Amino acid sequence: MNPLFEYQQQQNRRQFFGDVGLRAGGIALGMLLGETAARAATPDRIQPARADLPHFPPKAKSLIYLHMNGGPSQLDLWDYKPQLQKHFESDLPDSVRKGQRITTMTSGQTRFPVAPSKFAFRQAGECGTWISEVLPHTAKIVDEIALIKSVHTNAINHDPACTFVMTGSEIPGKPSVGSWLSYGLGSESNDLPAFVAFTPTFPKSGNGQALFTRMWSSGFLPTTYNGVALRGTGDPVLYLQNPSGVTGDDRRTMLDALGKLNNRQLERFGDPETRTRIAQYEMAFRMQSSVPELVDISREPAHILDLYGPNVQTPGTFAHSALMARRLVERGVRAVQILHRGWDQHSVLPMALTNQCLDTDQATAALVLDLKQRGLLDDTLVVWGGEFGRTVYSQGTLTKDDYGRDHHPRNFCMWMAGGGIKKGIVVGETDDFSYNVVDEPVHINDLNATILHCLGIDHERFTYKFQGLDQRLTGVEPAKAVAKLLA
CATH class of the missing domain: 1.10.12 (Lyase 2-enoyl-coa Hydratase; Chain  A, domain 2)
Known part of the structure; x- marks a missing residue:
């Protein structure tokens, strides 16, 4: 650049x-x-850090962001509210809803009946964090994580909410958190992209919201900081193999000649996208060797494959993506994002949520345990969460075993683990209906400020000039790293 x-x-x-x-x-x-x-x-790094970064010694070197797209129900996973059983099917009090705007999917309802979770909860680990029965594997790692029960956001619909949680803005066109890290901290790998994204398959019982590339794009940053999406079927990257009759030496000669032409173009017009093109051609050449080695898991020990579960050897699954995430950060990749769809349960929530957890729970816990036993968890930050939560009142059918929940931005649960994060703690609290935050609210911008802090970045000083403004991931409203989360 x-x-x-x-x-x-x-x-x-x-x-x-x-x-x-x-x-x-x-x-x-x-x-x-x-x-x-x-x-x-950093003369040996193709993608070096910005000159002024990090601002202070980082606790984490890389980020793995597990995004559960659709809005996981905090009431059925983390926010234990046993007293709701006595309110079953009664209307949510107006004093709780406080005139909150609701989506068009439930705005026509004449009643808002309370739907307690049908799932059993228990306290797990030495820390005693309450957790749902549908997360038995995650229950084994609660002593490693910091649960945040009081996350809140501005958006009430999926697209703006997902854009907000990933870019710090509901307006498209801003860089994703992975692109910010790629731009600011570069990569320790010269043979793999600084930022990689996966979009694994999901159970058909879940509503799969669309995933837009803006969730891993570089926005107004140079496109060299785009996330590279690795495919789950066929070649991980299209056209990775040379055509028949073209050797690696042939390809090297072609790229050297093309590089000279592009450098002439760059000197003449000064277009930064030309520099991006040069860098991407070079990275693509290096990935012809690095990606096949990356995706070859034949040398992974049997006990590690067993840890991730039976789907780990099937490319395109969440389990396979989780193992790839560990292998990527192990090779110096700065940011890895896994976007798992199907968490939008407006109806048949108990069945659909159970299937989602069966698909992700074991591999999520395995990722944390695998990082820990390899000594990587201390400098890898793992984040789990969605774009908002779900309502305590039911949408449509309501029985004790069947119900749906609408979107709920006022409070939801996320967790963080690894580099820079305190272990086995719970931050924040909600009211008796899991409807409003009553203690230690954490805004999405606060969460992103905390992510940056763990990687050695002061979010207020990490800016990029665009449209006459010093743009930043955490926007212009006041935000702060959550001190209680920091080790």
């Missing part, structure tokens, strides 16, 4: 004429010196 070219390309006419002369010269000199210092400090 050449910051001077980027700066020139992103100026509008008014900015250009306002910034000519000494101001532009000073900015350019400072940026060029910063880039030179960064490359001098």
Whole structure:
């Protein structure tokens, strides 16, 4: 990346004429010196960190983000409310709902009957965290995680809520958290992308919301910081293999010649996307060797494969993606994102949620245990959660064994584990109906500030100039890293 070219390309006419002369010269000199210092400090890294990062010694070097797309029900997984049984089928009091806006899917209901969870809960681990019976494997790792019961968000529908949780904004066009980390911290791997995304299959009983590429895109950052989506069927990356009759040496010669042409184009027009193209061609060449080795799990010990469960050897499954996540961070990849669909249960929630947990629970716990036994958990941050929670009142049919829940942005549960996070704690509390936060609220921007903090970044100082603003992952509203979560 050449910051001077980027700066020139992103100026509008008014900015250009306002910034000519000494101001532009000073900015350019400072940026060029910063880039030179960064490359001098890490001469062996193709994707070095930004010159001013990290701001302080990080606890984590990489991020694995497990996104349960659709909105997992906090009431049926983590937020234990046994007193709700006595309110079964009674209307949710107006004093609790407080006139909250609701989606069009339940706005036509004349009643809002309370639906207690049908699942049994128990206290697990030495910390005694309450957890649902549908997460038996996650129950074994609760001493490693920090559960946040008081997460809240602004959006009430999937697309803006998912965009918000991943980019810090409901408005499309902003960089995802993985792209921010790729831009700021670079990668320790020269043969794999800094940021990788997976979109595994999911049980057909769940409603699968669409996944838009903006959830792993670089937004206004240069496209070299896009997440690379590895496919679950066929070749992990399209056109990974050379065509018949083309050798590796042939490909190297072709890319060297193409690189010279692209460098001429870059010198002539200064378009940062040309630099991206050069970098991506080079990375694609390196991935021809690194990706086949990455996805070859034949040398994984049998006890590790057993840990992840029977689906681990089937590419495209959540279990296989979880194992790939460990193998990626082990090889120096900065950020890995697994987006698992099917958590949108407006009806038949008990059956659909059980299937979702059967698909993900064992592999999720295995990932944490696998990282720990390899000594990787101390410097890998693992985040689990969705884009919002579910309502305590039922949508549609309500019996003690069958119900659905609508979207609920006011409170939901997420958890974090690994580098920089306290173990075996619970942060925040909700009211008796799991409807409002009553203690230690954690906004999505606070959560993202905490993620950045664990990786050695002060979110207020981590900015990128775009459209005349110093843009940042945590937006312009006040946000802070959650001190209680930090080890």
